[in-house]
């Protein structure tokens with residue numbers, strides 16, 4: 001649910017933080033950070049009306065570069081805490097932000113089950129195809145054969161096809177942007193935040209310090225706007241094929257969206273017919289009598 005702030009809504013400055021950015025020059029985090037703020041401003045969401053949850057990683061340093069309610073979780077565990085918040089208080093939009101290292105290794109189980117559960121939240125993947133914060137180790141999404149700090153002779157494992165996995169889980173929203181196109185990322189994020197259900201947003205992110213293969217220049221050359229070319233985002237099979245095959249060009253935009261699918265909380269029998277939220281209900285519980293048993 002989107003709560004309108006006022007006629008004019010917040011400004012970009014309302015999301016400003018006094019903390020200095022420590023990302024490398026040319027890092028794609030700068031563009032994604034700007035797009036997130038722009039999307040929230042466009043949706044007239046003030047910092048106190050949205051919850052931003054961060055995993056550990058270079059992107060996670062954004063948690064103190066934005067004003068508002070932010071939660072910086074453990075490595076690979078951003079989705080469970082964000083999903084819990086989304087279930088507890090459905091009136092507040094929840095955005096979880098994680099990197100490809102944590103999301104497709106330590107936290108892959110959480111990602112799998114959040115998509116199939118269709119929790120009502122947005123997940124933004126900062127996909128720079130490596131563990132940047134810990135100095136360039138290979139992730140599951142690093143291209144096979146690339147030389148990385150943990151694979152000086154080239155990554156031996158096959159690259160995980162993340163989009164094939166995501167589409168195997170019957171998603172209700174899948175989009176892909178890239179860090180050099182702030183206008184498109186903003187539009188994608190605004191749509192994702194308003195989507196009912198789990199919105200999976202893959203942001204391909206330049207990491208000039210450690211990713212020497214999918215560079216800003218490579219992304220600029222290969223990414224194209226599939227929606228501008230007439231892609232029908234309601235067609236699951238076409239969307240899956242577009243998302244998975246990046247051999248020649250990389251399709252970006254809103255690749256798939258299913259409307260009207262009930263999200264997790266709407267499927268729960270125990271929540272049906274209730275006007276209140278779990279956050280409202282827990283306020284009615286007096287835990288004093290319970291805790292006295294342990295005094």
Ligand code: SF4
Nearest residue numbers: 023024027058132207
């Ligand atoms: Fe960005 Fe890569 Fe530097 Fe991390 S290491 S701040 S992802 S450029």
